[in-house]
Amino acid sequence: MCGIAGVMARPGIEVPERVLHDLAAAIAHRGPDGEGRYRNGPLAMVQRRLAIIDLLTGDQPLHGPSGQVLIANGEIYNHVEWRRVLGDERFRTASDCEVPLLLHDKDGQDFARGLRGMYGIALYDLEKEQLFLSRDPFGIKPLYIAETGLGLAFASEPQALIAAGLVSPVVDEEKRLELLQCQFTTGRRTIFDGIERLLPGETVVVENGRVVERIRRDALPELDQGDWDDEEALSRVDSAMIDSVTVHERSDVPYGLFLSGGVDSSAILAAMKRIDERAVRAFTVGFDVPEARDERAHAAAVARAAGADHVEVLFSRDDFWRLLPCVARAMDDPAADYATLPTYRLAEIASESLKVVLSGEGGDELFAGYGRYRRFSRPRLLGGGRLRRKGAFDSLGILKGPTAGWNCGLAAAGKVVSRRGRSRLQVAQAMDMADWLPNDLLTKLDRCLMANGMEGRVPFLDPHIADVAYRLADDQKIRDGKGKFMLRRWLDEALPEADAFSKKRGFTVPVGAWIADRGESLGHRVATSPAIEGWTRPENITRLFVDAKDKRKGFAAWSLLFYALWYRVNIERVDPTINDIDDLLAA
Secondary structure: OEEEEEEEEOOOOOOOHHHHHHHHHHOHHHOEOOEEEEEEOOEEEEEEEOOOOOOOOOOOOEEOOOOOEEEEEEEEOOHHHHHHHHOHHHOOOOOHHHHHHHHHHHHHHHHHHHOOEEEEEEEEEOOOOEEEEEEOOOOOOOOEEEEOOOEEEEEOOHHHHHHOOOOOOOEOHHHHHHHHHHOOOOOOEOOEOOOEEOOOOEEEEEEOOEEEEEEEOOOOOOOOOOOOOHHHHHHHHHHHHHHHHHHHOOOOOOEEEEOOOOHHHHHHHHHHHHHOOOOOEEEEEEEOOOOOOOOHHHHHHHHHHHOOEEEEEEEOHHHHHHHHHHHHHHOOOOOOOOOHHHHHHHHHHHOOOOOEEEOOOOHHHHHOOOHHHHHHOOOHHHOOOOOOOOOOOOOOOOEOOOOOOOOHHHHHHHHHHOOOOOOHHHHHHHHHHHHHHHHHHHHHHHHHHHOOOOEEEOOOOOHHHHHHHOOOOHHHHOEOOEOOHHHHHHHHHHOHHHOOOOOOOOOOOOHHHHHHHOHHHHHHHHHOOOOOOOOEOHHHHHHHHHOOOOHHHHHHHHHHHHHHHHHHHHOOOOOOOOOOHHHHHHO
16 A cells, blocks of 8 residues: 655656655655655656555566556555466566556556456556556545646645645635535546546556546446345355455455444454454444444444454544544545544554554445435335435525535436446445545545555455445345345344344534534634635624534534635645644634
């Protein structure tokens, strides 16, 4: 796991050494174990390494049999299988990331088609002078590009492109509205004007400093629903779960698990219990506020049943105020998701003893766990409808000017994924897989862990699981009013103590209660901050913060507070040593 960045300059232009130095410095937190650089003609690339596999010979850049050069951020889980197919004697290292080089020799620009893993890859074909940038199909690992005065620049984080002076930090106002209303931004465009994401599963071909071709690989299977009875479906879920968790445990350093006590992380623990001889170290976060949902007791019971080494992490009011600036800096591609806070805290604690953790992201999307799926999949006459019809700020009197159109990106994604043969439920799942998952949940996991020098792995987001879970019949996903039916049934047999069919507990962070305690003064500071002035009604913001214990108003207040801090550190680029909330807002 690492960070990568670079520039392919236009003809006649050389990338200044200062740019490469600044890119390396900006992504240093992603790879505290070393740095590698490559220069050749118009191309300059840098990689910062977090050493997980092949600790001795896995430093990058890696070189291929036909002169290719590669830097990568990620893990290729099926590297063991590919070595057998391609011939182990052809490999120069034991690195999993050497596989794409030999696959490029074999398949050319389709080299990523056979990869099973999470990755952002930069591969340079020296002979053809082509640069390939590739992102994994689920969008687990990030990769960003920008057309600049030098040429085509890329990086694992957009803030690196800004820190190197390649892009000016300017907010796209349409994306700002989308962020506030939706909590994340959709599609190719980021909130930074001029910086784009590679879409999940996308490979771009770059020549002479410009993108000349785009190739896309879908994460979801093209086949229709499987014609499986419940017993066969259960057997397929079992095989896919054990297979995926097995390959996700391939590591040369110790690994653990983020355990919420819910179905998804408990299912991963159940699979780890069957596979591992040693006790799994499992981390669970809880809160010291009575109104918060605290899952520690249930998670502890699940951990005991699985023989896990359980670590409970308390997230306090002091942690909230201490970590907010850290999260605002880490989430440079912003998601106003308060789950970033406990994720960051878990990573702080887990990083003291581990480099790798498994986590349950993707289970709800692939097995249909969200309540909105049940609503959406109903016929319209019975109340079915669009996903995310209402924005977080609708009817609160906070935003000035027109607010229509904030959900255009979601609507566009819906059209793309509405393929013939897919049920309404599958369309809803595919919409979340296109944007919500990569641009909120996986961005949160990537940034919060990498800021603490950790790698997060997500076994549900694997082609073997997707090929089973997504193709389950609708009533094998939702039955008797409960989502994830077949996964629950599997967990009920694998680890009965997990109480798989209990009511979904959900996960909330008591941000509203903490904000309300400082509501009047904090609301005034946010309302008058440069990030907020001009497009909001400041007279209503203070009242919003005072009333933040109300669930809806509390989330809106949190979103404004997060955005104000995010703007200060990512747009105005204030002194990174300032960590006090009041000082940051006043700086």
